Amino acid sequence: MSEKLVQSTGNGLHNSIPKLNVAVIGAGLVGSLAALNFARKGYEVDLYEYREDIRTAELVQGRSINLALSQRGRKALSEVGLEEQVLSTAIPMRGRMLHDIKGNTSIVLYDPCTNQCLYSVGRKHLNEILLNAGEKFPNIHHHFEHKLSSVNFNEGSMRFKRPYEEKYTEAKADLIVGCDGAFSAVRQQMIKNYGFNFSQEYIEHGYLELCIPSKNNEFQMPANYLHIWPRDTFMMIALPNQDKSFTVTLSMPFKVFADIKTPKDLLEFFVKYYVDALPLIGEEKLIKDFFKSKPQHLVSIKCNPYHYESKAVLMGDAAHAMVPYYGQGMNAGMEDCSLLSSIISQKEITLDEALLQYTETRWRDAHAICDLAMYNYVEMRDLTKRFTFKCRKFLDTTLFRFFPTTWVPLYNSVSFTSMPYNKCISNRKWQDKILRNFFYTILSGAFVTSTALYIMNVQKPN
Amino acid sequence: MSEKLVQSTGNGLHNSIPKLNVAVIGAGLVGSLAALNFARKGYEVDLYEYREDIRTAELVQGRSINLALSQRGRKALSEVGLEEQVLSTAIPMRGRMLHDIKGNTSIVLYDPCTNQCLYSVGRKHLNEILLNAGEKFPNIHHHFEHKLSSVNFNEGSMRFKRPYEEKYTEAKADLIVGCDGAFSAVRQQMIKNYGFNFSQEYIEHGYLELCIPSKNNEFQMPANYLHIWPRDTFMMIALPNQDKSFTVTLSMPFKVFADIKTPKDLLEFFVKYYVDALPLIGEEKLIKDFFKSKPQHLVSIKCNPYHYESKAVLMGDAAHAMVPYYGQGMNAGMEDCSLLSSIISQKEITLDEALLQYTETRWRDAHAICDLAMYNYVEMRDLTKRFTFKCRKFLDTTLFRFFPTTWVPLYNSVSFTSMPYNKCISNRKWQDKILRNFFYTILSGAFVTSTALYIMNVQKPN
Numbered sequence: 001m002s003e004k005l006v007q008s009t010g011n012g013l014h015n016s017i018p019k020l021n022v023a024v025i026g027a028g029l030v031g032s033l034a035a036l037n038f039a040r041k042g043y044e045v046d047l048y049e050y051r052e053d054i055r056t057a058e059l060v061q062g063r064s065i066n067l068a069l070s071q072r073g074r075k076a077l078s079e080v081g082l083e084e085q086v087l088s089t090a091i092p093m094r095g096r097m098l099h100d101i102k103g104n105t106s107i108v109l110y111d112p113c114t115n116q117c118l119y120s121v122g123r124k125h126l127n128e129i130l131l132n133a134g135e136k137f138p139n140i141h142h143h144f145e146h147k148l149s150s151v152n153f154n155e156g157s158m159r160f161k162r163p164y165e166e167k168y169t170e171a172k173a174d175l176i177v178g179c180d181g182a183f184s185a186v187r188q189q190m191i192k193n194y195g196f197n198f199s200q201e202y203i204e205h206g207y208l209e210l211c212i213p214s215k216n217n218e219f220q221m222p223a224n225y226l227h228i229w230p231r232d233t234f235m236m237i238a239l240p241n242q243d244k245s246f247t248v249t250l251s252m253p254f255k256v257f258a259d260i261k262t263p264k265d266l267l268e269f270f271v272k273y274y275v276d277a278l279p280l281i282g283e284e285k286l287i288k289d290f291f292k293s294k295p296q297h298l299v300s301i302k303c304n305p306y307h308y309e310s311k312a313v314l315m316g317d318a319a320h321a322m323v324p325y326y327g328q329g330m331n332a333g334m335e336d337c338s339l340l341s342s343i344i345s346q347k348e349i350t351l352d353e354a355l356l357q358y359t360e361t362r363w364r365d366a367h368a369i370c371d372l373a374m375y376n377y378v379e380m381r382d383l384t385k386r387f388t389f390k391c392r393k394f395l396d397t398t399l400f401r402f403f404p405t406t407w408v409p410l411y412n413s414v415s416f417t418s419m420p421y422n423k424c425i426s427n428r429k430w431q432d433k434i435l436r437n438f439f440y441t442i443l444s445g446a447f448v449t450s451t452a453l454y455i456m457n458v459q460k461p462n
Numbered sequence: 463m464s465e466k467l468v469q470s471t472g473n474g475l476h477n478s479i480p481k482l483n484v485a486v487i488g489a490g491l492v493g494s495l496a497a498l499n500f501a502r503k504g505y506e507v508d509l510y511e512y513r514e515d516i517r518t519a520e521l522v523q524g525r526s527i528n529l530a531l532s533q534r535g536r537k538a539l540s541e542v543g544l545e546e547q548v549l550s551t552a553i554p555m556r557g558r559m560l561h562d563i564k565g566n567t568s569i570v571l572y573d574p575c576t577n578q579c580l581y582s583v584g585r586k587h588l589n590e591i592l593l594n595a596g597e598k599f600p601n602i603h604h605h606f607e608h609k610l611s612s613v614n615f616n617e618g619s620m621r622f623k624r625p626y627e628e629k630y631t632e633a634k635a636d637l638i639v640g641c642d643g644a645f646s647a648v649r650q651q652m653i654k655n656y657g658f659n660f661s662q663e664y665i666e667h668g669y670l671e672l673c674i675p676s677k678n679n680e681f682q683m684p685a686n687y688l689h690i691w692p693r694d695t696f697m698m699i700a701l702p703n704q705d706k707s708f709t710v711t712l713s714m715p716f717k718v719f720a721d722i723k724t725p726k727d728l729l730e731f732f733v734k735y736y737v738d739a740l741p742l743i744g745e746e747k748l749i750k751d752f753f754k755s756k757p758q759h760l761v762s763i764k765c766n767p768y769h770y771e772s773k774a775v776l777m778g779d780a781a782h783a784m785v786p787y788y789g790q791g792m793n794a795g796m797e798d799c800s801l802l803s804s805i806i807s808q809k810e811i812t813l814d815e816a817l818l819q820y821t822e823t824r825w826r827d828a829h830a831i832c833d834l835a836m837y838n839y840v841e842m843r844d845l846t847k848r849f850t851f852k853c854r855k856f857l858d859t860t861l862f863r864f865f866p867t868t869w870v871p872l873y874n875s876v877s878f879t880s881m882p883y884n885k886c887i888s889n890r891k892w893q894d895k896i897l898r899n900f901f902y903t904i905l906s907g908a909f910v911t912s913t914a915l916y917i918m919n920v921q922k923p924n
Contacts, residue, residue, distance in 0.1 A: 183654070191662070192645070194759040199661035200653070297656040 020351075023048060023158060023173035025148050025186050029123070030316030030333035031179030032130035036080045037341040038177075039137040046173065047140060048160065050147035050180075055128050065209065066239045066247050067126070068093065068226065068327035069119040070415040076334035079341070085129055090119035091240045097225035103276030107225065108393060113401045116416040118226065118327060120239045148185040151176060153311040175351065176312040179333075182301055184318035190308055198303040203323055203377070205234070206295030207251045212280045214244035220280045221246065226327075228380060231273050235381035238277075248281065249324075251381070257295045263287045298323045300370050304363040307355035315340065320366035322373040325380050326414060328421075332369050335418070336362065365421040372414065372421065395435070407431065482813075485510060485620060485635035487610050487648050491585070492778030492795035493641030494592035498542045499803040500639075501599040508635065509602060510622065512609035512642075517590050527671065528701045528709050529588070530555065530688065530789035531581040532877040538796035541803070547591055552581035553702045559687035565738030569687065570855060575863045578878040580688065580789060582701045610647040613638060615773040637813065638774040641795075644763055646780035652770055660765040665785055665839070667696070668757030669713045674742045676706035682742045683708065688789075690842060693735050697843035700739075710743065711786075713843070719757045725749045760785045762832050766825040769817035777802065782828035784835040787842055788876065790883075794831050797880070798824065827883040834876065834883065857897070869893065 020043040024035045027049035035047045051057070069090060077083040094117045095109035110117060134140045146160040149168060153176065159168040178186025191198050212220055219240060221227060227238040227246070234252030241247055260266050266287060270278045278286065301321035307313040316333030339362060343354050379389070396409035408417065409431075413424040482505040486497045489511035497509045513519070531539075531552060539545040556579045557571035572579060596602045608622040611630060615638065621630040640648025653660050674682055681702060683689060689700040689708070696714030703709060722728050728749060732740045740748065763783035769775040778795030801824060805816050841851070858871035870879065871893075875886040 195664045197663050199663075201659050201661075202657045 019044065020174045021172070022046070022175045022177060023171065024177045024179055025158075026050075026178070026180035026184075026316075026318070027054075027127075027131065027142065027144070028179065028181065028316075029127055029130065029330055030337065031177075032127060032134055033076060033080065033334055033337045034177055034179055034315055034340075035134055035140050036130065036137070037337050039134070039140045040080065041341075041344065043139065045137075045140045046143060046171065047134065048143045048146040048148065048158075048171075051144065053131070053142070053144045054124055055131060065123045066120045066241055067123055067330050068239065069121045069126075070327065070331050071116075072328075072335040072338075072418055073331040074119075075418055076338045079338055080133065082129060082133055086121060086126060087119060089125065089242055090121045091242065092117040092119055092224055093226045093239070094224050095226070097222060097227045099227060099229045099274075099276055101231070101273065101275070105276075108390075111400075111412055111416060112397055113404060116412070117224075118415065120226075120241070122242060125242070148180065151186060151189050151312075153189065153308045156311060175310070178312065178314045178318040179316050180318050182299055182317045182321035184314065186312060187303065187314055187318050190303075190312065190314070193308060196303065196305065199301070201300045203298050203300070203374070204253050205251050205377075206254045206257055206297060207249050207324075208257070208290065208293065208295045210248040210250060210281055210286065210289050212238060212246040212248055212277070213282070213285070217244060219244045219246070229274055229277065230381045232381060234273075236274055236277065237380070246280075248277070251298075251377075252295075254295060260290070263291075266290055300374060302367050302370055304367075305356075305359040306362060307359050310351040310355060313340070313355050313358065319362075320370055322370045323377055324373070325377040326369065326373040328369050328373060328414065331415075332366065332421075368421040368425050369414070372410075372425065396431075481506065482636045483634070484508070484637045484639060485633065486639045486641055487620075488512075488640070488642035488646075488778075488780070489516075489589075489593065489604065489606070490641065490643065490778075491589055491592065491792055492799065493639075494589060494596055495538060495542065495796055495799045496639055496641055496777055496802075497596055497602050498592065498599070499799050501596070501602045502542065503803075503806065505601065507599075507602045508605060508633065509596065510605045510608040510610065510620075510633075512607065515593070515604070515606045516586055517593060527585045528582050528703055529585055529792050530701065531583045531588075532789065532793050533578075534790075534797040534800075534880055535793040536581075537880055538800045541800055542595065544591060544595055548583060548588060549581060551587065551704055552583045553704065554579040554581055554686055555688045555701070556686050557688070559684060559689045561689060561691045561736075561738055563693070563735065563737075567738075570852075573862075573874055573878060574859055575866060578874070579686075580877065582688075582703070584704060587704070610642065613648060613651050613774075615651065615770050618773060637772070640774065640776045640780040641778050642780050644761055644779045644783035646776065648774060649765065649776055649780050652765075652774065652776070655770060658765065658767065661763070663762045665760050665762070665836075666715050667713050667839075668716045668719055668759060669711050669786075670719070670752065670755065670757045672710040672712060672743055672748065672751050674700060674708040674710055674739070675744070675747070679706060681706045681708070691736055691739065692843045694843060696735075698736055698739065699842070710739070713760075713839075714757075716757060722752070725753075728752055762836060764829050764832055766829075767818075767821040768824060769821050772813040772817060775802070775817050775820065781824075782832055784832045785839055786835070787839040788831065788835040790831050790835060790876065793877075794828065794883075830883040830887050831876070834872075834887065858893075 020038075022038045022043050022045050024031050024038070024045060024047045027035070027047050031047060031049070035045045038045045069086065074083050074087070077086055094115065095107050098106050098108065100106075131142070134142065143160075145163055146169065147162070149159045149161045151158045156173050156176065158171045158173070158176065160171065162169055176186060178184050178190075180186055187198075190196055214220070221238070223240045223244075229236040234250075234256060236248060236250045238246040238248045260269055267278070267283060270286065299321055300323055301317070303314070303319060306315075306319045315336040317329065319336065320332060322329050322332070340354075340358050343349070343357050343361070346354070349357075396407070399407040400409055400412065408419070408427065410424060410428040413419045413427055414421065419427070482500075484500045484505050484507045486493050486500070486507060486509045489497070489509050493509060493511070497507045500507045531548065536545050536549070539548055556577065557569050560568050560570065562568075593604070596604065605622075607625055608631065609624070611621045611623045613620045618634050618636055618638065620633050620635070620638065622633065624631055638648060640646050640652075642648055649660075652658055676682065683700070685702045685706075691698040696712075696718060698710060698712045700708040700710045722731055729740070729745060732748065761783055762785055763779070765776070765781060768777075768781045777798040779791065781798065782794060784791050784794070802816075802820050805811070805819050805823070808816070811819075858869070861869040862871055862874065870881070870889065872886060872890040875881045875889060876883065881889070
């Protein structure tokens with residue numbers, strides 16, 4: 001692949017030479033966005049999804065699952081002209097509303113200075129917007145109910161299994177883009193390559209989704225917050241939905257789940273830990289929802305490289321699945337799309353070079369956000385309650401107010417800027433150092449002053 | 463699986479109830495040893511290997527590849543009555559012979575106190591001994607050229623691909639034992655299970671095997687040592703073979719390999735770094751061997767758990783592949799066989815319980831030896847040359863001489879005892895602490911004494 005990727009051919013579009021046929025595997029949020037990006041460059045895009053079309057599928061569980069959209073996701077959506085449409089139906093969340101064990105609440109705003117906020121969006125709704133936008137491109141071809149069964153990168157060939165069909169469907173592509181999630185079949189092939197570093201780490205906590213329904217067509221709690229019930233070793237969170245319900249996520253060790261065996265156990269557990277949430281969910285609904293499904297596993301996945309020569313590349317959860325406690329899984333995946341798109345648009349770059357640059361630019365940041373997400377699980381369920389955490393939050397907010405471009409707190413740089421994730425961490429380390437040195441100086445000053453005063457006092461003539 | 467595993471049935475053998483059919487995947491060193499262990503318990507064992515029978519196969523590369531056998535491997539071999547036979551043809555290595563850049567040599571004995579040593583054994587020869595021992599058991603059935611293609615743990619079913627056969631061969635077993643190495647097909651299935659933690663990490667160094675042939679039917683260097691040429695960022699080692707040659711392993715970053723493009727580059731490189739080894743290998747042979755093969759990758763693999771319910775279990779490299787710099791890969795794999803065998807032999811234990819106990823007993827130790835192997839790569843190529851390393855070695859040896867049961871140095875506890883690997887590390891940390899405290903005490907004492915002397919001197923009447 002020595003030919004240059006993108007050259008202006010004078011027909012008004014940036015066309016690829018050779019014209020790329022791209023197969024995007026997975027038509028979830030990242031896959032359908034990636035397809036739009038490739039299509040806008042004039043490539044032929046085949047978008048394969050193993051599920052049926054989410055737009056026509058029945059929502060089996062009757063719950064809308066929502067996600068927190070922040071700056072990186074917004075930027076990626078804005079690049080394909082969809083930010084405004086998505087935000088028009090999203091619910092802004094201005095901060096965390098903390099619920100203590102007695103049911104008292106307190107608010108910690110994300111950004112008291114410039115009022116930036118997260119947006120609660122429904123996964124299904126967002127996916128529909130992205131797929132519908134794809135329908136407008138004649139060079140995007142949707143293929144639902146195509147489950148990738150095997151792939152040969154060197155030949156660019158794929159085999160798909162379709163429901164009720166004995167024979168495999170075969171297809172070819174110049175570039176295979178794995179957007180097929182944490183259990184990616186594309187990555188499954190890549191893992192066999194020499195030099196492919198990979199880790200998957202399950203945490204000891206599972207999660208289970210519950211629901212606080214609307215009441216008289218109104219939200220039962222203040223809508224513009226991410227509600228958190230931190231309880232040391234476990235926690236519960238709730239995000240608002242468009243239909244005025246809240247989707248509640250209960251996260252705790254599997255053994256705590258296992259100890260709740262009967263409706264009586266469950267109600268006692270909620271009375272003890274989530275007393276204010278119990279009447280909002282409703283006892284009957286709680287029992288029904290809790291026992292109808294098993295707690296789900298949570299996995300953190302890191303790998304490197306993200307590409308194989310000029311043949312294949314991973315994006316989103318396929319490249320870096322993370323535990324959901326920084327609300328960055330979707331945002332990071334969408335930022336992958338922004339990044340790869342901007343790299344490919346560089347003049348005089350070959351596909352080999354572009355994919356290599358994508359890996360090299362991205363992997364440290366992706367590892368960093370996976371680590372941060374793991375760290376935030378501790379913060380959300382434990383630290384948010386602590387006095388020291390509140391002090392630091394106050395200090396960060398004050399400094400941020402006075403130095404809005406210099407002192408950006410970690411959470412804000414992750415959620416409300418496009419600063420590379422790894423830079424967000426080194427930025428935080430720099431802030432920690434400044435604060436440490438500042439307090440050491442204060443302490444030393446106090447010591448010197450008090451010693452001087454003492455000596456002066458001793459030497460004072462009686 | 464609630465029935466008890468091993469009960470005496472009065473027929474003189476420990477028989478399983480239900481009688482277990484065990485499929486061991488991989489007939490390498492660990493697989494063929496595991497098969498012996500299961501067969502000795504009276505189980506029916508099918509031993510599947512994707513290669514042809516190593517005993518009748520031609521040695522394609524014309525090199526015997528050798529390994530360092532130490533205490534854990536010896537113990538496992540002794541449990542199946544094969545230690546003596548293996549040692550009779552092995553070559554003892556009493557220490558490291560270090561070759562400096564000018565070709566000068568120095569010796570660091572492994573165990574100057576009790577003269578324990580490593581044994582250089584040929585992989586092929588050892589495998590032959592184990593397979594031949596298996597032939598004596600009517601309940602071991604060998605199946606060569608059976609490549610595991612897919613496996614269903616719950617059904618205990620396997621499909622194998624055989625050369626020149628279009629149709630798959632199918633088989634069933636109560637327990638499937640993955641001894642199929644670093645790229646294990648059994649683990650490939652396990653990795654899909656929720657809760658299976660896994661990592662594979664490639665190092666930036668590759669290795670390439672060379673040979674110092676015998677001369678006039680004699681070794682060209684002292685035979686009873688593991689020869690090391692440490693060169694900071696890379697190194698070379700050599701182990702003696704039964705035929706009086708040495709197998710030489712050159713380990714260095716892939717980019718250093720890539721920079722050696724021509725025979726001239728290669729000879730200049732050897733003159734610069736391995737001047738004493740060059741005439742022993744021979745220029746012509748060096749050029750031929752170096753350029754006929756590519757440097758191989760090295761991977762470190764960790765996972766947890768090692769089992770799936772009562773259906774499958776991993777052993778050896780399939781469970782914990784490590785970089786080869788502690789010489790413990792084979793020894794750790796053989797120790798897995800000892801451990802699982804002893805657990806299964808416990809009275810009143812079910813297979814579920816036995817496999818769970820195997821995982822829980824083993825994983826921390828296996829992770830520990832993977833980490834130690836990675837650390838020893840630094841030590842072998844770099845630290846062995848340093849003064850501080852030599853001082854510590856001297857101190858450890860002296861203390862070991864006086865307190866042979868209390869002060870066992872790290873290398874010795876790993877290589878010459880069966881102390882759990884993780885305990886070896888905590889033992890070393892304890893030793894570090896003692897030494898650190900000792901030196902602090904000495905330093906404080908010296909400071910106090912010199913201060914006291916100074917004060918006395920100042921106060922002395924002139």
